[in-house]
Amino acid sequence: MRLLTVANDGELRLADFVGDYIPPYTILSHTWGKDSEEVTFQDMAEGKGKNKLGYQKLRFCEKQSANDNIQFFWIDTCCIDKTSSAELSEAINSMYHWYRDADKCYVYLSDVSINGSVGSSLFSQQTWETAFRESRWFTRGWTLQELVAPSCVEFYSLEGERLGDRASMIQEIEDITGINMEALQGSPLSRFGFEERMSWARGRETKLTTATHYDFALADWDGDKVLDLIVIKKGSTDTKTTEVYILSGASNFQDIILQTRTALHETDDTWAFSMGRWNAGRKPDLFAIKKSSTGTNSTEVHILSGASGFQKFILQTGTCLHETDDAFDFAVADWNADGCPDLVVVWKSNDSDRYSLLHVLSGASTYQDFMLHAEIPLLDTLGMYEFMVTEWTRNGRLDLVGVRKSETGTNSTEVHIMTGL
Known part of the structure; x- marks a missing residue:
């Protein structure tokens, strides 16, 4: 896991942690602005990005973490190298656990301004409370898990003023989101029915990356007894259909032996x-x-x-x-x-x-x-x-293979094979 911290010279630096030990950290939840305004991993690696609008989010998170006596903090814009599809995929799969394990989650609401200190007048309080209920943060797809997973969630205005926390605002949050109050209080999500959990996500939007547009499979397409790579492009296709590309295993996946539109419309996650x-x-x-x-x-x-x-x-x-x-x-x-x-x-x-x-x-x-x-x-x-099926033991029965990708005891990707199911 990669975290931000303040170096001895006062500058923000990235720190990588591999293995089981992750130090206490806070985590930011926010809505993205324009891509060009957000501080990226590359900006941090090159010592750039201070003039970007999104840099104030980093300084906000640094300040709040210091107030809470926590040295490290995590922000998705710059703690993930999004040019690496493998790292991006692992981060997406680990996101729930990262938010769950954070000491605190700071929700930075860039569209909620208090126009002064909280509660300085009845008018200003009414203004930010109305903006809070209408905040774009409540309509985004990723922020659903960022609201329910952490043990402690605090809300802050554009100016960095604390508005309250999940516990003190729980009735209002339930009214805004429709999420069961028990789920907001930390009850395991498995206690809630599938339909109820799906209703919490309806109407939310996500900012898709190209990683979500592809699925992959293996099959012997041309009968040469060598597995070929099947690439399924689900969205953003020129044909407005789900497309299939087949890369030849015999060529070490250097040659495309089929490239076609399909009878299926564009698909999603x-x-x-x-x-x-x-x-x-x-x-x-x-x-x-x-x-x-x-x-x-x-x-x-x-x-x-x-x-x-x-x-x-x-x-x-x-x-x-x-x-x-x-x-x-x-x-x-x-x-x-x-x-x-x-x-x-x-x-x-x-x-x-x-x-x-x-x-x-x-x-x-x-x-x-x-x-x-x-x-x-x-x-x-x-x-x-991730799970898959294969005949590992070659006894005529299929085995279930579980690939553990992160937080392993061996500091490596692990394979768990379950036989006789």
Whole structure:
């Protein structure tokens, strides 16, 4: 994890921490201005950025951290190297844990001005309270987890004046956001139903990065017994469809052997993708899994035919699984060796005393029946693990592979293989 601190010369410096030990730190929650106005990792590395409008956020966070006797603080604009897709992806996956583990979260509301000190007059108090209720911060996608994850959340105006904290303003925050008061008070999110949690996120906007536009899979596309890389471009395409690019494994992924539009419209982060063979066809098919905002109120499976170059749908159906979200990983595999590709679903727990869960939906039933429900002997996996399926033990049965990406005991990426499920 990379944090900011004040060096001996009074300048702000970045400090990297690797391994289990992370010092106490505070964390900033805010809304981004124009990209050109925010201080980046490159600015900090080169000693630049002081003239940018966003630099006042750094100094604000420095001041508040010092007042709270905490040496280090974290700000997303400059503590992540966004030119590195790998680092950006890891940061997105770790964000909930970083906010949860912070000593304090400072919410800087750049569109809430008190026009003087808080409470200096009834008029000024009414003015900032109205602006607070209408703040853009409450409409942004990322700030949802930044509101519920930390143990302590404090709100500050444009001038850096403290307006209150989550505990003292909890009724007003519940009225503004619709988030259950118990969730705001720290109850585990797993205690709230999926539909209720989804309702908290509706209407919020996110600032997408190019990392969210792509999914990846492996499959032997041309039958040469070498795995090829399947790149699925979900959005911002010239064709206004989800596009597929296939890079040849035989060429060490230097040659593109297929580049095509598909029959599926542009997609977003409510979609996941995998590859499989629906009718044991010569070409692998593209499985598009619609997780939420579906017409069937269930997770949906849309299969695009590989034989048609992904121009035709083989199957479009709702399933026996409720709508899902980013806490779920998906894979396509023939779980019971009946020749039909099944849908393997892993729900990742965000609770230190609750196991993750495995569900397998039967391909033979066109995903209307569950074949398996099982607990996975791993806790608190959300944001830390990615799951996949393979035949690791070569005993004719599929194994579940969990890749732990961060906060490992070995200071390396770890692989956990669960057999006999």
